[in-house]
Amino acid sequence: MNIAQPTFAVTAPILLDAANLSCVKQDRVLFEQLSLHLKPGELLQIKGKNGAGKSSLLRILSGLAQPDEGQLQYLAQPLPAALSDYAANLCFIGHQSGIHEQLTAIENLQFWQAASDLHIQDEFTLLAELGLAGLEDIPCRMLSAGQQRRVSLARLWATSAQIWILDEPFTALDQSAIVSLQQHFIAHLQRGGAIILTTHQPLSIEYHALRALEIHYRW
Numbered sequence: 252m253n254i255a256q257p258t259f260a261v262t263a264p265i266l267l268d269a270a271n272l273s274c275v276k277q278d279r280v281l282f283e284q285l286s287l288h289l290k291p292g293e294l295l296q297i298k299g300k301n302g303a304g305k306s307s308l309l310r311i312l313s314g315l316a317q318p319d320e321g322q323l324q325y326l327a328q329p330l331p332a333a334l335s336d337y338a339a340n341l342c343f344i345g346h347q348s349g350i351h352e353q354l355t356a357i358e359n360l361q362f363w364q365a366a367s368d369l370h371i372q373d374e375f376t377l378l379a380e381l382g383l384a385g386l387e388d389i390p391c392r393m394l395s396a397g398q399q400r401r402v403s404l405a406r407l408w409a410t411s412a413q414i415w416i417l418d419e420p421f422t423a424l425d426q427s428a429i430v431s432l433q434q435h436f437i438a439h440l441q442r443g444g445a446i447i448l449t450t451h452q453p454l455s456i457e458y459h460a461l462r463a464l465e466i467h468y469r470w
């Protein structure tokens with residue numbers, strides 16, 4: 252996938268700045284002195300073996316968990332003080348699909364709209380775009396894993412948040428859905444969005460502002 256360079260300035264402000272983060276779980280240091288930053292138009296892939304600490308890092312970067320050490324800043328304002336501004340500009344989708352399985356796809360979209368910044372003009376059109384035509388009105392527990400993941404990812408087609416933090420977004424998706432999602436990432440980046448994600452699959456994106464950070468498994 253060959254991508255043109257976005258036109259906005261490379262001097263854009265740092266959206267998210269993490270300095271000297273450390274995280275300890277069950278007496279194991281997952282990472283320490285970990286620093287990163289994210290600017291508009293950048294995609295940062297967090298790599299590492301199972302259990303290395305990728306999800307733990309994403310939860311810290313999302314403001315859902317506190318680091319054992321280190322600081323986070325959103326637009327040069329320290330968290331947690333800037334948390335509400337940060338949360339308003341963030342779309343976090345975790346490893347679990349986050350859908351309510353007893354609700355239909357439409358009802359899940361309506362729930363997310365009521366609870367967040369999502370604005371969906373026509374839920375049926377959006378779900379059709381995601382390959383879910385005809386499946387809008389059945390409880391999500393009756394959908395396949397990949398279909399449930401598509402419902403979950405529909406938020407990325409409706410959010411106005413600039414920063415997306417995504418834990419294993421490609422899980423359970425077929426190849427065409429993976430391609431479509433990667434194209435959607437590129438469109439977001441070219442509009443000045445920014446993405447941090449984990450994936451065990453290689454990204455098939457050629458993009459000038461793609462960076463990777465590996466968390467090495469520590470015993």
Ligand SMILES: Nc1ncnc2c1ncn2[C@@H]1O[C@H](COP(=O)(O)OP(=O)(O)OP(=O)(O)O)[C@@H](O)[C@H]1O
Binds near residue numbers: 277299303305308
């Ligand atoms: N809430 C928690 N309480 C205790 N230990 C935890 C907790 N969350 C994560 N861990 C531990 O921290 C380690 C890292 O987990 P994490 O989910 O961050 O890894 P990961 O790199 O995302 O792995 P995977 O690639 O398998 O998703 C694991 O050993 C896990 O057991």
